[in-house]
Amino acid sequence: MAISVVRFQPKAGLPSTPPQWGVVFDRRIAVLATQATTTGEFVRHALAEARAATRAQATWSLDEVKLLSPVTTNQQFICQGVNYASHVRESGLDPRNFPFNTIFTKASSCITGPTDDVVRPRHVHLLDYEVELGLVLSQDLTQARDVQPDRLHEVLAGLTIVNDVSARDVQLPQGQFYKGKSYRTFGPVGPSLLLLEPHEWALWPSLRMRLSVNGSERQNDLCGSMLFKPHQTLTELSALQDLKAGDLIATGTPAGCAARAPGKLPMFLARHFISDAMKWKIFVRKGMKDPLFLQPNDVMELSIRTDDGRLDLGVQRNKVVSA
Template sequence: MAVQVVRYLQDDAPAWGVVHDRRVAPLSGHWPSTADFVRGGLDAAWASTAAEATLNLDRLQLLSPVTSDRQFVCQGTNYATHVRESGMDPDAIPFNTLFTKAPSCLTSAHADVVRPAHVRLLDYEVELGLVMRRALTAPVTVEPDQLHEYLAGVTVVNDLSARDVQLPQAQFYKGKSYRGFGPTGPFLLLLSPAEWRRWPELRLRLHVNGQPRQDSYAGDMIFQPHRTLSELSALHDMQPGDLIATGTPAGCAARAPGKLVMWVMRHLLSDGAKWRLFIQKGQRNPAYLQPNDVVTASIRTDDGSLDLGEQRNRIVAP
């Protein structure tokens, strides 16, 4: 049975616990980082019982289960539905798009998120986050049934993105790394080997002010977790506790323009004019996030047996 782990603030210090039906059983170990917890706390989490749950989950100040000393690696254009809405053909995606976000952008699943003063096109992206269990320091081939050997668990990630920085400047890192642009959690869900095989059934949902925006299953991924782990192992060292955000489905605020507009922009406009037009049009799009908007994001299977919890983040002005 999957285990819901939380990291929370207790007596002004971070602590770890296991959720049992809206109650939390504190874990006695001292694990300053997610890496420390993965290396030394997994057995204690699996052994936790409901009888030890002495805290009310709803009264705790939750923290990101991934600490800011970990790497934050991301995949782009990895859901067929999102690729289509971006004006591309999923069958013509030749490679796995990989980039990083600054781990300093990690924040709580319930924290307010500041939209920087210069950002006007703030977008959302609910994503399934994979948390590393084993270090990857040399090329390996990870098979689909080996995920439990390499991954400790899964979590909810919202890859918030300043499109008016990311796209005109062609800088994914810069446009996605402002402080607070990585709400993560609330739970780090530990899975058994059998439960890992159910990852395609995980359903990703995101709402803005109660309005549905994104709703898709993880099985829509183009480059699945075992393929991404194999590829990363050949080019980039990964350590326990590191986070991989695996891409987002359709429903983002940013959309590709029509074919005629694309032709005009490509052939008749300079790059500067093209991006000025993009930003002007985007500012008329009500789907982009505004101060006081509330974003909720959740990931769970339809039967509820695998539940990563729900985020609730309010967008605020600086």
């Protein structure tokens, strides 16, 4: 049975109170004894303790705590781009032109909690959202490994919700994925790290991602729609770089983002008759009038779960505020 692990601080404590780890039973938390200060330490040394926790040990109410990101900021934050055909198409591109896995990184300092405010920098006007399934590694991968689709449990500890918040007026005109996606608070993660049993990893394609803004649904798709599956990405990344226990891989987002390409005629005109500089000026000017882009006081709500409720990663809720 999947286990929902949270990292938290008591609301009544001081901000300097060391975070604790616990297992959620309904709306109560069984506090774990582990002193792990990072996600890597937790998945290396405390998984057995988490799996041994019982409902009778759940003495803290979720209402008494502030939930933190279950992925700590020392871990790598690796992302997949254009990994859903629907998102590729809404970006004005053809999925057939992407026979490769698009990889980039976000600064780990952008990681924030599942209920923390997302701060929009003063110079950013086109703030966007992306609900994504997050994979958390259970071990170090320091050499190439051929990960099989039915052996994900050998290298992954669990799953979490990621919001890949993006400043489109930085990312796209400047061609700066890292820069446009790495401002502080641009990476809400959590609320939970869902630890799966080996046989439960076969259910990941049936996880449904949803994202709403102010109660209006914007994104809704199954994780199984992703183009490059987790085993393929883990295999490719392990041949490319070292990965460490606790590192986070965000697996891409489906259609429904605020940023989307104009129609075919405007795309043709922009490609053949307008300079790149003018094209992006028009993009930003038009985007500033688009109500889909996030504004201060907007509230994003994200969930990932199977339709039958067998796997449930919880609900992430963040408000946008001005810097």
